[in-house]
Amino acid sequence: MTALTTSARAELLSTRLTALRAERDQAQLELVGGASGDAADRATNVDANVRFALLEQRIHALELELAELPLRQRHDGEVTIGDVVVLDLGDGRETFLIGSVDEATDGTEVLTPTSPLGRVVVGAAVGDTVTYEPRRGRSMLATIVSVE
Template sequence: MSDTVWLSQSAYDQLQAELEHLKTAGREEAAQAIKTARAHGDLRENAEYDSAKEEQGKMEARIRQLDDMLQRAQVGKAPAGDVVSGGSVVTTVDADGDEETFLIGSREDRTTGLTVVSTDSPLGRALVGARVGDEVRYEAPAGTFTLKITGLRGLEERV
């Protein structure tokens, strides 16, 4: 996995807000749920307590995940230039002439309406570093695919 995670400003802001909520209200709600469940008696046979503790664990794992992602994030516009990188919007055409447009980024950017391709995926690894006019090949479970890059722009640029 690469060290840097590319995020649009809006995705970064959403994740930051989620993290802040989990660290404040989320932790308070989890503590209250555990306190309420404890009041029901014997903890060895208390399904409500077990469930509250499990939810607290999931929340703490999400907090760690968000902390890590936000610390490694490269935020904002894609680097300028003619080389595909994180934050690039890439248009490709396959051997059948089918055109598809991808955002090279993080799943947190899926709200853009574009198909998001991680830089760590086989397609993402094939596209990163390529230029308009290049043909790239990548392996997928359904076989080997070849795509020609026909367009490249930053996420904030309008077509």
């Protein structure tokens, strides 16, 4: 697994954005109009509205991510979004792509930059050992072994 170039990330995210927009358009067509009908109809309408809202949020997040891509700067040896990083979490080495779940491909473990581990890994350098809290009251260590 190798790090994605900015253009490859943009292409991947754009493809995912197109798919999400199509899914949102389909969800909008499936919305049941009004509050009429029996309880089952109203429940279906609530579910459809929740699904539609979640798709809108995901689309907005991807649009922001695409807009920020050209603004990100790389620093040699420092973990940035889009990198493939090898971490030692204490039980052996594991490889992750730092990025969005929308960038996941077959066999690729994704570490999102907003996760507890992702927040401390992004900006760290090769050789650094960072501490993160996977849940309140539990601290763990991770060592950055390499960055591609």
